[in-house]
Amino acid sequence: MDNFRAAGADPGTLLGMESEDISGYSLRRGLGSGSAGTVWLLRDLATGRHAVLKRIPKTAVVAPSEFIGDLDLAHTIDHPHLARLLEVRESDQEWLLFSQYVAAGTLTSLLERRGALSPGELVTLISPLAQGLSALHRSGLTHGHLDLDDIMFDADGRPVITDVGLRALAPPSTPAADLTALGAIAHQAGGTPKTFPASLFTTTADVLAQQTLHRATPLPISLNFTQEPEPTPAPPSPAMSLRRPQPPGQRRGGFRQSALKFLRTKRAAYGILAACGAGALTTLAIGLAAAGVLGQPAPNPTAAVDKPSTPPAQPTRATEGQWLQTLQALDVRRSHAFATLDPTELNSVYVPGSSPWSADRDLLSSYRKQQLHIEGLRLQIHSVTVETQGKTTVVLRVVDRFIAGVAVTPAGRRTTFPPGKPTTRRVTLTAAANTWRISEIAEA
Template sequence: MQETKPPPRVPGWEVLRELGRGGSSTVWLVADAEGAQAALKIPDRPAEGPAAVLDIEMRAVGDLRHDHVVPPLGVVETDAGPGLLSEYHPGGSLGSLVRAAGPLPLGQVITVLVPVAQALQALHEHGVVHGDVSPGNILFTVQGRPALADLGSSRVLGGAEEHRFGTPGFSAPEMADGGGPGLARHGARSAGPAGLNPAADLYSLAAVGWYALTGRAPARTASRAPLPMILPEVPREVVELLEAGLDDDPQRRPGAEHFAVACFRWAAPEPLDLYPAATPEVARELPTRRRAPEPAGKRVTGRRLAVAGGSLVLAAVLAWGALAFLGRGDSPAPPTATSTPAAEPDVVEAVEPMEVRRAVESIGPARAAALSSLEVDQLASYSLPDSPAFEADAALQEQLADQGLRFEGLQLETAVTGDISQEDPRHVSAPIRLRIAPYRTVDSSGDTVATAEGPTVERFTVHLELTGQGWRVRQIEP
């Protein structure tokens, strides 16, 4: 039986409850005087001063900011030694979700794997490998957005650090035997010690995918049952990608970007149903499912509710981000031709920033109107027909219509948050903030089936193209 730890005393913070324990630390939920919550990780064996606690994770993240990487916030002193604060993700972990709900549907697995693969690509380009990609280190917001946490095992490529083994069942075989080749194709500068390299992260990610689909970690190659024997209905493309990621030879594993593209092609992503693993406190905040009695003849299944709430909009935005990959690498560029030819705009040498800012600000209300009305013609008021952005929202409209659902009170606000980059006179990109206000999802009878309390804020990069009708969204990247 696990020994009960007394809560630490943290000046300036109230310790609310224990969130969980890892192999070498305990994590607590804390709140400051204004009620802002954070996760506090305290090592079981206190390090020599705050710098030692922060060294690995703070160096690993550095100036990297990614929506799917949980950033460390800083260090605090406690009566149990220094502790590391990080953003609190109340939706729990992938491990707790699978333990509570069992194996996930393929669409939900895609919603987890694609953003995590994007996060790994960003880390690898930043010169860092994670070192412990595992179900317990993939956390969720209440909207179902996954983020990669706990960079305590990460290493800066080329650094001389001690040997780490990761989580049993999810660590690459070379991490236990001193490493091997296979870094050049991943764009890394050099290998870390003891097999800690980008290819090792990809093995772990494939193992996470296997776990999410089957409920258990994969065995090593020699003793691993073929995935179709466990899941007879699994598509061939799923088997091929996961087996490639689990290859004993690091050189034969795909890179993170390729993994994200191939994974997104498996099927349509679906929002996560976090309810089975949620605590009572968190369950009240979830927009993805509501356990309220339904009148006879109007009962909605859990699966339907899972796609009815606030995370449905976020899942569509995620689809935009994943589709953005299709214009890179060995994939064809996304089409941008309009269905009805429009008059060509006057060619300009320089873009007027205020015009772009006004165009971005108009995206939110126009998108909210299109997703509320379910009229496909309204999509062209802000997105380029036949573009990834247009197709993603058209699919979302169709999904809502097929299920007899609609959004009520949906309000989206978009704004430019940084410098506008001009690619040529007709193409620009800009960082944007998307704010989603509270809203309801109702069925054809007007009954509420889910409520998104919000507000929530997401950040993306938008790519715009100038048409005869003005600036239109071509694609969105996370």
């Protein structure tokens, strides 16, 4: 394309398109050809974001009225695991479909890079895809030609189904055929008949999305890039509750610098966002909630924190349950601090001046500068064990996992943080002014 500009020619005209055909977009480069015809990368001049142009010859469309009806339906669907159809234009010779750009390549490319997925990775892949198919089927559409090349990954590692609304270009299909195709994809990606039997894919997409969660523990999908894809910039993850503090030599100003470095390099501060060599875990919030994985609701923070009971000399099940409630209540308070961007609220979560207090204040400060509010920040605590305890100090061995949080910009754009893996930490609580606060966090 740069050669076309240098020669003073209009790239669209040289490619057989009039300039008005792609008005509002800048043509970047060809992406190849597939079931939808030729595919091109564009930049939306209004937003600066990338988009994909699919050029479909009119001769490829046998039933134009059905084709147009399907595109109208597809345009109404907004689902995180279905590539959005942004706009449809018609020229004398072809249909021009402008769609969401999915940055991190196809499932075919991923398998060529790194080989088969593990059972846990397949759960992270198949359950969200089934959710996407469910949304598609509820709208009255089917995909019709689902294969490895139709599954792509966005910059956060989320699997996305592309070519939605193009069933008219393939033989007639049914929702059951889509699920059969998804079963074939699961096996091609590394699933075995024992873990992902064919019978699993003979139900509805909704049921499949839930049943898949019981096949194995969801794990991050390693995208295995030697170079990063072009991601959508995202803020550093606030998955810091019960987090190990940074080494003293790096902590002074280091967290803010690493957050700014993330914005420059578009890498995530939290390791399971899509980045070079790091896994990316798809948000399975709907499915996990239905499967009962998200844990207990947080208790009233005043009841659990401001009125703690003094643990007896020997821990009991009830005592450890009390400390679980205390930690859950502290996490509720931390969530409220990030939602309001009020650093003073952290004083009721941590001992002021402690390492975790400083790290969270630095993170919250970076969000304030970016004008990002963090909604629904939540931690799941799997287990709490009392290691040592005294009148004013208790040391707990805690297994926890970051499970929820959404960053919201002033313009209302929402970025969902991916869940984390269970981590074991040693958390020290200190009593002061009739309340318990976190004073230290270390790896267990």
